[in-house]
Amino acid sequence: MKQKEIHPALQPYLDGKVILLDKPIDWTSFDVVKKVRILTRISKVGHAGTLDPLATGLLIVCTGKFTKKINEYMGMEKEYTGTFTLGATTPTYDLESAPENICDYAHLTPEQVHAAAQNFIGPIMQIPPAHSAIKKDGKPVYLAARKGLEVKLEPRPVTIHSFVIEKIEMPVVYFRVVCSTGTYIRSLANDFGASLGVGGYMSSLRRTRIGNFEVADADDLITFEKRIEALKGSVSEG
Known part of the structure; x- marks a missing residue:
């Protein structure tokens, strides 16, 4: 998958980020990954451990170089x-x-x-x-x-x-x-x-x-979207 041109403020996500998200009910884990791809325009995104659609809670989403750590995170308690x-x-x-x-x-x-x-x-x-x-x-x-x-x-x-x-x-x-x-x-x-x-x-x-990652530290999808938009806005204004 060819990487699309991304907003300069999102370069750290392209390089590699670990994103903690609180998956909502009725979403698949892939739905969440797709949402992150759409918001960031980054193609290299994956998650560390599937949650069923009827489950909620912590989903670790990795971008860029941190996708190499997915198996490590999946193996955690x-x-x-x-x-x-x-x-x-x-x-x-x-x-x-x-x-x-x-x-x-x-x-x-x-x-x-x-x-x-x-x-x-x-x-x-x-x-x-x-x-x-x-x-x-x-x-x-x-x-x-x-x-x-x-x-x-x-x-x-x-x-x-x-x-x-x-x-x-x-x-x-x-x-x-x-x-x-x-x-x-x-x-x-x-x-x-x-x-x-x-x-x-x-x-x-x-x-x-x-592992040591807590759902209390995770963003819901609305908060994450606002975070991404704020990043774009801060660079545009600058």
């Missing part, structure tokens, strides 16, 4: 907050598909919910969702899953460093998880519900940290 809803499952393990297999959860106690979370802490083997971008035979497996075809994925080793239940408002459970790269919180929701015998799915998700 991650922290998430969100909610699991118990008493049903969904094919996608989240709200991209409708809840099914409705099950009574009235017998569950807070003690049982907290105890179940403890069982997932440490190194575990996790099966990724069939509705994921993992490639099999060169194609993302979600393509087959969406057609109703059976998708068989092998368990993968991941590490859950911390899994805290912060609040219980049955059937909704509020959590905070710190985990290794490669962990699917959707799979954790499904497995957590199964361990309680009532099913469960991820009903909301927010990534709050990647």
